[in-house]
Amino acid sequence: MDSSAKLPLAYTSRTDRWWVEPLWTGAGFLAFVLYTTWSMLQAEFYWFSAGVEGFGGYLSPFYSPLIFINPTVSGAAPLDHAWFGSWPGWWPKLIPASPAILILMGPLSFRMTCYYYRKFYYRAYFLSPPACAVAGIPRKEYRGETALLVFQNLHRYTLYIALAFIVILTYDGIMSFFRGGEFGVGVGSIILIINPILLAGYTFGCHAFRHIVGGNMDCFTCPNGKPTKRYRLWKGVSWLNGRHMLWAWLSMIWVALADVYVRMVAMGKWTDFSTWGM
Ligand code: FES
Numbered sequence: 001m002d003s004s005a006k007l008p009l010a011y012t013s014r015t016d017r018w019w020v021e022p023l024w025t026g027a028g029f030l031a032f033v034l035y036t037t038w039s040m041l042q043a044e045f046y047w048f049s050a051g052v053e054g055f056g057g058y059l060s061p062f063y064s065p066l067i068f069i070n071p072t073v074s075g076a077a078p079l080d081h082a083w084f085g086s087w088p089g090w091w092p093k094l095i096p097a098s099p100a101i102l103i104l105m106g107p108l109s110f111r112m113t114c115y116y117y118r119k120f121y122y123r124a125y126f127l128s129p130p131a132c133a134v135a136g137i138p139r140k141e142y143r144g145e146t147a148l149l150v151f152q153n154l155h156r157y158t159l160y161i162a163l164a165f166i167v168i169l170t171y172d173g174i175m176s177f178f179r180g181g182e183f184g185v186g187v188g189s190i191i192l193i194i195n196p197i198l199l200a201g202y203t204f205g206c207h208a209f210r211h212i213v214g215g216n217m218d219c220f221t222c223p224n225g226k227p228t229k230r231y232r233l234w235k236g237v238s239w240l241n242g243r244h245m246l247w248a249w250l251s252m253i254w255v256a257l258a259d260v261y262v263r264m265v266a267m268g269k270w271t272d273f274s275t276w277g278m
Pocket residue numbers: 110114115116117155202203205206207208209244
């Protein structure tokens with residue numbers, strides 16, 4: 001749609017339900033952001049080990065890694081799980097002392113600059129345009145992502161934050177198979193180990209990661225005419241990349257569900273069925 005034509009908002013010749021996708025993606029992401037914000041501000045019930053001390057337990061992925069811990073709140077992780085010990089006394093009173101506040105900007109910066117997320121939130125929230133071949137909000141000139149939005153280029157760097165989180169959340173997933181040092185399996189362990197797998201499916205299908213793997217190459221079959229390891233890797237990454245939207249939503253919904261699950265068992269509202277309780 002030619003923006004210079006100054007057509008009224010949502011003008012289109014399309015006869016399909018083009019508005020369904022921006023509607024559900026916009027509403028879905030808004031729900032995620034609202035829940036994440038609420039959860040982050042709670043600062044409690046983010047840890048469950050059924051009262052068993054020692055190695056292992058369930059940690060909500062929204063609260064991992066734990067930089068500081070206030071061990072006196074309900075449902076807090078043991079103090080020795082914090083990277084830097086107990087919550088510092090200099091922390092401003094106006095800002096909730098929540099371990100999630102210190103880390104959520106990392107994964108969020110990765111998602112907010114993702115090419116797929118950019119596509120849907122430009123459509124759903126900024127209507128620029130709301131869908132292909134549908135007129136968006138009229139404006140004087142199209143500057144793309146060159147002006148205020150130039151920060152979106154940071155995505156290639158936020159990728160490394162996401163890679164670090166895969167490692168951290170995999171460690172948490174493994175830790176969830178232990179309670180007081182004893183190996184077992186609970187519903188929570190399965191949920192927490194699936195979480196980094198979905199995040200990896202999303203992250204390794206990232207366009208920036210695909211460029212790292214297969215970019216800057218002139219030939220995938222040199223020097224002997226056979227496909228190189230990098231080519232095979234690039235094919236795998238490209239497979240994930242072709243399903244990037246699916247991985248984005250699965251990993252996002254799952255991480256929120258994992259937080260809900262840990263919170264509910266930590267509050268005693270849900271029973272965690274497990275081999276430890278048998
Ligand atoms: S393009 Fe979506 S995570 Fe990089």
